[in-house]
Amino acid sequence: MVTMTAAQRREREKAAFDAYMDACPTHQLMGIIGNKWSTMVLMDLAHGARRYAEVSNALPGVSAKMLTQTLRSLERDGFVTRTVTPAVPVQVEYTLTLLGERIVPLITSMQEWADRHMDEIDAARKNYDDGRHLASG
Template sequence: MSLTHTGVTIGPADLDPCGQPDHADCGIREVLDRVGDKWSVLVIVELANGARRFRELQRAVDGISQRMLTLTVRRLERDGLVLRTVYPTVPAQVDYRLTATGESLTHLVKALADWSLGHRDSIARARQAYDAEHPDNDIR
């Protein structure tokens, strides 16, 4: 390409989020990215128990920062999984609850959370054994 070339080229940013034009699995990947990240899973598990205010969610989801919780609930709201309701009080009260679509996901997310809890010890042992065999590995 010459220095004076002004034509539009197609780069990675112009492709679909899967990196290929019109890739069939792209929508699936976008959804799995959202519902598969650790904070979304934990927020959905908590909201499966009913509506929560922001601070209640923050206290219930151990280790989540205010910023990360804000981003997580906004993304879940954008995806139609969480409903944010602002009540006209002073100061304003806001609560979060699952939508019907979010509710339909809870049994799957809870199953994943339960599986994780039930297998955390065996996974920790496997990690220790792997790390002992591969001391120079840097995948942590």
Template sequence: MRGDAFDPGCPTRLILDRIGDKWSVLVVLSLTDGPRRFTELRRLIGGVTPKVLTQTLRAMERDGLLTRHVFAEVPPRVEYALTPLGLSLGKPIQAITDWAEENVEAVVAARARHDGLPA
């Protein structure tokens, strides 16, 4: 079954909300090279609170984008890794990230012009 993002009742919109969230995007980018622990993710992403990162990770796990593996150690060690579905999202997210990084100056300048501020 293929969804229709223009249909207000289509679950595709829920998925677009997930992958359009900046924290989810940054988690995917952080995990493309392999599993990471919570503190590694938080350090890499920067600016995210532990509460928001926890909520993001739980939602992504629920959506099947990542797995949470708890190691039976003292103290417990937890690692997060992308599932095959999450890995498949990595390429489109990387393409959008590349576009954003290449065009950030033009967008900032356009905003300044629109707002009547010096560029």
């Protein structure tokens, strides 16, 4: 029997947990929709097909580089389809795939929850930051 130090045991447990998290579907999905711009792009595309400039105009805070990266990532993950129409100039249009359409209700539900409960979270943060959590002890 090999004896392990506490540090070695923690390292082994951390490696096992990291492997679990890498394979966890919920964790993977949160990595996608937790991106600052992904949910906003998905919700904009929920209104129908959009050209790049239309998406950009709908999200004035996003840089061109970040919007391009977000659209590519969502396309890679199967949420968005990019269609190129050969014309002069070339036209590119983005639409939700069936997978993209299926995630919209989840995002809508999260938005509705946030609208109902963010005031409570803000109040809890203020109480914590003011040190009120220490009094209950």
